[in-house]
Amino acid sequence: MIEVEHLSKYYGNFMAIEDISFKVEKGEILGFLGPNGAGKTTTMRILTGYMPPTSGTARIAGYDIFFDSLKARREIGYLPESNPLYGDMSVRALLEFFGKLRGLDKKYLKRRISEVIEKMRLEEYAETDINKMSKGFRQRVGVAQAILHEPAVLILDEPTIGIDPVQVVETRQIIKELGKEHTIILSTHILPEVSMVCQKVIIVNEGHLIAADRPENLSIGISGQDKIKAVVRGPMREVAAALRDLNGVETVDYESTGVDGTARFNVSARINRDIREDLSKLIVNRGWGLLEMQPVGLSLEDVFVKLTTKEEI
Amino acid sequence: MRNAFGIAKKEISSYFSSPMAYLIGAVFLVLTGVFFAQYLLATQEASMRGFFSPASFFLLLISPVITMRLIAEEQKMGTLELLLTSPVTDLQVVVGKFLASMAMISGMLLLTLYYFVLLLWVGSPDLGPVATGYFGLILLAGSILSVGLLASSFTSNQIVSAVVALGILLLLWLLGNLGSFFNSVPWARDILNYLSLSTHYSELVNGVLDTRDVVYYVSFIVLALFLTVRSLESRRWR
Known part of the structure; x- marks a missing residue:
């Protein structure tokens, strides 16, 4: 038209x-x-x-x-x-x-x-x-x-x-x-x-x-990644290491939530590869507690800022 | 043509929705009335000369006020964007607005016919010069208004548009006087005289209907309107 x-x-x-x-x-x-x-x-x-x-x-x-x-x-x-x-x-x-x-x-x-x-x-x-x-x-x-x-x-x-x-x-x-x-x-x-x-x-x-x-x-398209946010009870470093070994995972970072023994993990995975099931199985099998899991899409606002901002990050 | 009439109709109703039209009409009638009465009493002659001579100059002074808003205001308000993106040509826009201002002035001139009625009452005026005088006045008004419209297309500021129009018009009006400086160079004097807005008008007021004068005014109007269309087009190109 x-x-x-x-x-x-x-x-x-x-x-x-x-x-x-x-x-x-x-x-x-x-x-x-x-x-x-x-x-x-x-x-x-x-x-x-x-x-x-x-x-x-x-x-x-x-x-x-x-x-x-x-x-x-x-x-x-x-x-x-x-x-x-x-x-x-x-x-x-x-x-x-x-x-x-x-x-x-x-x-x-x-x-x-x-x-x-x-x-x-x-x-x-x-x-x-x-x-x-x-x-x-x-x-x-x-x-x-x-x-x-x-x-x-x-x-x-x-x-x-x-x-x-x-x-x-x-x-x-x-x-x-x-x-x-x-x-x-x-x-x-x-x-x-x-x-x-x-x-x-x-x-x-x-x-x-x-x-x-x-x-x-x-x-x-702009992020090229799927992101997942998860709150897990368990030893932070060990959990992070285990997550990094998971198939499809690219980066993992984490911080303590302040509540005893729990931490918040931000996991990025390759696009179109749903790792949620593998992730939850892994955590349960290792005897840790999966308290929260949430996929995070990039909001249009993030896209917009990314596309229209000139500085390379 | 239908589009041009549509635009003209809108402009006319917009003239009468503000006090401007009435005010200008009143000023024109008072001023020309005073001169007409003075001339009539002084000469005791049943002629319209006392009206025609000053009327032309007053017309020149007030017309820029009538034309100044026609395009300038639309540019300022942004409505020109709506108008020019409608399926109308620039020529239709220009002609429509010109017709609206012509209708305004013609209405005003129509009212002055009562001077003539007065003359019929007190004496027996010669019809010929009155007819050619009015004809000349209409042609002159058309020329003046077309220059005003052109000036209005240059800017989005109405005051600037009026001042520019007045400047151009006064210059064209006084070209004839300028000609008298060139008495030793006859061809230059003749050219200046021919180009002047005022010389052709005085011929018509004297009752002389010469095609040269009519051709002058008609081509003047066509040229000014053509330039207005180009000016409007150039706005699109910028």
Whole structure:
């Protein structure tokens, strides 16, 4: 549905993005993740036809964003970064305006306006001027505007920024809901949002694409290891030595828990090799006590920090 | 064209949602009214000259206030991003906004027709010069507004946009006066006179309908609007 190929954008000599390629299939929600200034907004502005790329191409629903710009734009619903709206218009007037610009015929537009007003629960505010509304409600108007013409693709730039926590939860729910009918690109620098909402994630940093995968694969892929945390009663050093000898184990470190004779062990094993059973058998056979055992996946946050931090550890 | 009208309609309703439109209209009517009355009383002549001559200059002074927000405000608020990512061409955006400002000024000029009604009441004015005068005023307004729109596309600051427009317009207005310095170099004087916004207008106010003057204003408007489209496009390239 969205195909991006080798997209680059330079502002003068300043490189905003370089050689970004990715694909979003129909019905997918793609999380576009990166720290501030990574090039997320630039990429989205190129996709929506606001500015052309320096090189590279992209297609939205099969239409080239440069050569078939108007057709491509018809397929896109866009919520820009700071959700700009005409403050002196009422919600209804604004929707009418954009509906007409997007070429919807009168009857259909009228029906769609009442549909999106209902969907975004804006009934009470339909005739209110937008600059009299709170940020959260404005956000709903922004989304209403974006989905008005039933676009195949929705591009949402930081949709949950600057609204209160309750509304954030609500907005995420709405996006999930929208994912059933639209293909969505969602940019954010909030990690949990991605694991909550998206089926696929790409991470950009300083204009470069540095990872693209499913959120859960990403956390394994980056560490290359499975980690297990275990609390064992027994002589620390002996236990550690025995664990190191276990097949598949790579590193073991430990510390006393403070409770007499018990210690906490962090065991890393090669990926895709479940050592939990072997580990528990070993400890029981040696007559030690296995008090606790817990697999530890790398959180998306760890992945993000690892990928976007330059220093080698 | 439908898109341009949609944009024009939105801009017009936005003009009337603020006191600006009424304020500008009132100022224009008061100022031209004073001059019209003075001229009428002094000359006892049933002619609109007392309106047309000062009206052109007042138009030049107030128009930048009408056009300054058209694009600059959208850049500042970020709404330009929504507008330009809608399936509309830059030309439609520019024409729509130009039409909106033209509608504003035309509405204002329509109100001044009551001067003419007054003249009909007190005397028998000559219809010809009144018709060409209004025609000239509309053409002049179009030129002034197109320059204002161009200036509005340069910046996201409305004040800057108004000052730039006023600077360009005053310069173009005074080119004719500048021409008198070149009396010894006739070709230079003629060129300056031809380029001046004011000389063509005075011909029309005198009741002379010359295609040269009409061609001048129409090409002026087309050029300014074309430059505005390019300026908008360049914003995308930056």
